[in-house]
Amino acid sequence: MxxxxxxxxxxxxxxxxxxxxxxxxxxxxxxxxxxxxxTHLSMCAESMRCLMRQMGxxxxxxxxMGAALPGIxxxxxxxxxxxxxxxWENVPVADILRSELGFLKVQCENDVNAxxxxxxxxxxxxNYTDFIWMTVSTGVGGxxxxxxxxxxxxxxxxxxxxxxxxxxxxxxxxxCGQYGCLEAHGSGTALIRETRKRALDSTEFAKALEKMGxxxxxxxxxxxxxxxxxxxxxxxxxxGTYLGRxxxxxxxxxxxxxxxxxxxxxxxxxxxxxxxxxxxQQNAFKRMQNIDIIETPLGYEAALxxxxxxxxxx
Amino acid sequence: MxxxxxxxxxxxxxxxxxxxxxxxxxxxxxxxxxxxxxTHLSMCAESMRCLMRQMGxxxxxxxxMGAALPGIxxxxxxxxxxxxxxxWENVPVADILRSELGFLKVQCENDVNAxxxxxxxxxxxxNYTDFIWMTVSTGVGGxxxxxxxxxxxxxxxxxxxxxxxxxxxxxxxxxCGQYGCLEAHGSGTALIRETRKRALDSTEFAKALEKMGxxxxxxxxxxxxxxxxxxxxxxxxxxGTYLGRxxxxxxxxxxxxxxxxxxxxxxxxxxxxxxxxxxxQQNAFKRMQNIDIIETPLGYEAALxxxxxxxxxx
Numbered sequence: 001m002x003x004x005x006x007x008x009x010x011x012x013x014x015x016x017x018x019x020x021x022x023x024x025x026x027x028x029x030x031x032x033x034x035x036x037x038x039t040h041l042s043m044c045a046e047s048m049r050c051l052m053r054q055m056g057x058x059x060x061x062x063x064x065m066g067a068a069l070p071g072i073x074x075x076x077x078x079x080x081x082x083x084x085x086x087x088w089e090n091v092p093v094a095d096i097l098r099s100e101l102g103f104l105k106v107q108c109e110n111d112v113n114a115x116x117x118x119x120x121x122x123x124x125x126x127n128y129t130d131f132i133w134m135t136v137s138t139g140v141g142g143x144x145x146x147x148x149x150x151x152x153x154x155x156x157x158x159x160x161x162x163x164x165x166x167x168x169x170x171x172x173x174x175x176c177g178q179y180g181c182l183e184a185h186g187s188g189t190a191l192i193r194e195t196r197k198r199a200l201d202s203t204e205f206a207k208a209l210e211k212m213g214x215x216x217x218x219x220x221x222x223x224x225x226x227x228x229x230x231x232x233x234x235x236x237x238x239x240g241t242y243l244g245r246x247x248x249x250x251x252x253x254x255x256x257x258x259x260x261x262x263x264x265x266x267x268x269x270x271x272x273x274x275x276x277x278x279x280x281q282q283n284a285f286k287r288m289q290n291i292d293i294i295e296t297p298l299g300y301e302a303a304l305x306x307x308x309x310x311x312x313x314x
Numbered sequence: 315m316x317x318x319x320x321x322x323x324x325x326x327x328x329x330x331x332x333x334x335x336x337x338x339x340x341x342x343x344x345x346x347x348x349x350x351x352x353t354h355l356s357m358c359a360e361s362m363r364c365l366m367r368q369m370g371x372x373x374x375x376x377x378x379m380g381a382a383l384p385g386i387x388x389x390x391x392x393x394x395x396x397x398x399x400x401x402w403e404n405v406p407v408a409d410i411l412r413s414e415l416g417f418l419k420v421q422c423e424n425d426v427n428a429x430x431x432x433x434x435x436x437x438x439x440x441n442y443t444d445f446i447w448m449t450v451s452t453g454v455g456g457x458x459x460x461x462x463x464x465x466x467x468x469x470x471x472x473x474x475x476x477x478x479x480x481x482x483x484x485x486x487x488x489x490c491g492q493y494g495c496l497e498a499h500g501s502g503t504a505l506i507r508e509t510r511k512r513a514l515d516s517t518e519f520a521k522a523l524e525k526m527g528x529x530x531x532x533x534x535x536x537x538x539x540x541x542x543x544x545x546x547x548x549x550x551x552x553x554g555t556y557l558g559r560x561x562x563x564x565x566x567x568x569x570x571x572x573x574x575x576x577x578x579x580x581x582x583x584x585x586x587x588x589x590x591x592x593x594x595q596q597n598a599f600k601r602m603q604n605i606d607i608i609e610t611p612l613g614y615e616a617a618l619x620x621x622x623x624x625x626x627x628x
Contacts, residue, residue: 130468142565146467151460153569154444155602160566163599165559169483176600245479249563252474253458255467282492285477288469 002057005307006044006064007111008032010085013040015047015302016309017055020063022122024301026051026168030204034086041093045100052122064105066310067093068114068303072157078108107310113150115296116143118306119260123298124248128257133296134161136243137263140183146254162187163242165246178193186242188265191218192234205231218258222268239265240272251291258292262302269295316371316595317623318379318417321425322346322359324399327354328615329361334377336436338615340365341348346384348400355407356368359414365513378419380624381407382617386471391420421624425472425617427464427611430457432620433574437612446564447610448475451577455499460568476501480559484581500556502579505532508549519545529560536582553579554586558593565598567606569628572606583609 002025004261009032016027021177032038048065052058071083078094091133094106109117116133119125125133128146136139141233142161145153162183163176171180184190199206199216206216208229214220224232250256261269273293280289296302320327323346335361337405342361347354362379366372385397392408408420423431430447433439439447449455456475461467463608465472476497477490485494488505491501498504509620513520513530520530528534564570575583589606592604610616 035505109357128468142567146460146465151568153460153602154442157599158567158569160569160599160602162561164566165597168481178600180331180597190476225369245482246364249478250567251477253456253472253564253567255463255469255472255474283479283494285474286490286492288467288471288474311583 001061002061004062004101004111005050005304006046006065006067006097007301007304007307008040008067009111009303010070011257013044014131014304015044015051016304016308017051018305019055020312022118022305022308024304026055027304030084032198036090037080037088037262039088041100043117049257051069059102061102062103064311065097065101065103067097067106067108068111069093069108070111072174073108073110073113073155074245075107075109079104080108083210086185090199105311108144108242109306109310111306112141112143114306115262115298115302115309116145116150116260117309118147118302118304119296120145121309121312123129123225123296123302123303124260125292128292130162130254130256131258131260132247132254132256134247134259135263136187136261136263136265137295138188143257144250155282161246161250161299164246164249166242169272181257182242182246186239186246187198187238188218189266190242193219194238195221195232198231198235202231204209205229208232218268218287224293236268236271237275239276241279244276245283246278246292247291248280248283251280252286255288256291258294260268260296262292262296262298266295269293275301282301291304315377316375317377317622318362318624319618320362320379320381320411320414320540321428321615321618321621322354322358322383323425327358327620328359329365330618330622331365331371332619334617334626336432336622338618340369341618344571346400351394351400351455352401352406352489355405355410355414359411362415373416373418375416378421378625379411379415379417380428380621381411381420381422381424382621383422384425385425387422387427388470389421389423389427392420394422418512419625423620423624424457425620426455426457427625429517429576429612429616430459430620431612431623432612432616432618434459435623435626436619437616438572438574438608442606444568444570445569445572445574446475446561446568448561448573448575449577450501450575450579454501454560454583455506455577456572457565458568462525463512471597474562475560478560478563480556482576496556496560500553500560502532502577504556505549505553505579508552509535509546512545512549516525516545519543521589522546523587531563531581532582536585540543550582551589554589556588558590559597560588562594562597562603565594570605571603572608574608576610577614580609583607
């Protein structure tokens with residue numbers, strides 16, 4: 001049997017056909033349309049029909065379809081309650097996809113929650129009963145797994161790790177309207193902001209970037225840090241320290257066994273890890289601080305694999 | 315049927331007989347003996363036998379016995395793994411009490427976890443699927459209830475709320491060996507320390523305390539704050555702000571519905587609440603910050619009632 005999976009991200013969407021082991025057999029990527037959800041979900045359905053035709057499959061060949069959605073999701077009835085990136089509200093995604101494609105089973109989930117579920121099924125999550133999933137990218141998202149179950153919280157919004165406060169004295173502004181959030185200090189955005197600031201403040205640093213043909217952004221900073229540049233290493237150290245603070249809160253509250261990190265910044269986890277570790281040593285309760293901090297093995301497809309995992313027995 | 319309950323605290327122990335509704339029918343209080351666990355558990359058993367004799371009861375009249383213990387507890391086999399206050403290690407409390415008293419069912423639990431379980435059964439906990447229990451006293455302890463179940467975490471140590479970092483710039487030393495912990499900034503200890511410091515720094519404040527016959531301690535500060543003294547209100551504001559920071563981490567990670575506060579400082583919760591609320595508004599994710607923050611209705615007997623709840627069906 002096959003699985004249909006959809007990962008609707010803020011900028012890109014992936015439609016794919018997978019087998020039950022999580023192998024991606026065919027996929028299509030296209031930009032996410034912000035205008036109207038009807039248009040975008042029609043495109044998703046069309047893309048899925050296209051893949052099915054190419055593979056000679058009908059809806060009967062599928063266990064079902066899973067969709068990872070960028071916002072607040074009611075996973076019981078498959079409604080996208082709110083998607084901040086497109087300002088969509090109360091979209092009955094599961095119903096629409098079900099009637100468009102004829103799958104009996106359509107499951108929807110918030111994208112970061114889907115990553116954690118994908119990690120449990122196809123990644124390193126199976127090694128732990130308790131772990132945290134963190135997407136570190138432009139923003140910071142989180143999902144909490146406790147006793148092998150996703151924690152939804154009292155009203156379904158658990159895992160807002162990006163808005164944990166990690167800086168009180170000189171807090172940076174966060175898009176959420178508050179100050180000092182992990183998303184404002186320990187994200188790709190922070191890496192870019194601090195790199196730009198440093199390039200303005202230090203001509204030496206600006207020249208070092210220029211000499212290597214690098215832009216004053218996250219990738220530039222990471223490349224310079226790999227080359228041993230002290231300014232770049234200092235910026236990486238700052239970002240890692242803040243990530244360690246946020247992780248430490250999760251450790252103390254949940255006695256979590258591992259943090260699995262995905263998103264664009266995860267590719268620089270080797271650079272960040274020393275400062276994350278030092279920060280965790282300073283900030284997490286001693287008896288609990290020895291946890292695994294690892295990059296997801298699922299890479300860019302974590303949410304897609306999570307979408308697929310939604311229709312498998314748990 | 316009756317329930318036998320034991321609350322072994324760091325300084326005092328309570329042995330009691332309760333009915334199934336959590337009504338305390340008879341109790342005895344005595345100091346906790348630090349010397350050896352054999353001596354102290356014998357005293358506990360003797361006290362329980364005494365209460366049973368007075369009431370004309372035998373072990374057969376009891377559903378069982380529950381014990382709240384001040385340390386790390388393996389609740390499955392009833393072993394006290396470590397009690398920091400007395401330096402006890404690996405004490406088979408359930409086995410000892412079972413053989414001393416003849417109860418078939420003896421359940422043990424960490425005291426703060428017991429408070430949360432007691433709150434679920436006999437207090438306001440039944441109003442929430444997700445809540446946090448905080449003991450704010452000399453130190454700060456915590457227990458997490460999620461989906462109506464106690465969260466134990468990956469290795470059984472979840473809920474270390476007292477060692478959440480709430481101050482990075484001017485962190486106070488904590489008995490755990492780290493700096494900036496909630497226990498060092500948002501506890502009874504912090505209240506006393508800041509009151510003493512203020513009394514040394516400000517003769518006006520010292521005189522205000524003296525004039526009302528108050529000592530420079532937590533109770534003195536609370537009394538002066540109730541009288542409208544600005545210095546005292548400022549100290550209360552500091553402590554409440556830090557408590558709000560710790561609570562905000564729980565809100566963001568767990569989307570908790572309520573925080574139930576017990577311990578000595580809970581009696582001043584009305585004074586602390588405005589600054590806790592302001593801090594939660596600044597620090598918890600907006601969509602999730604509107605939670606209940608309440609003093610336990612179980613008072614000093616929260617852990618004892620929790621011990622009793624351990625032997626009831628959950």
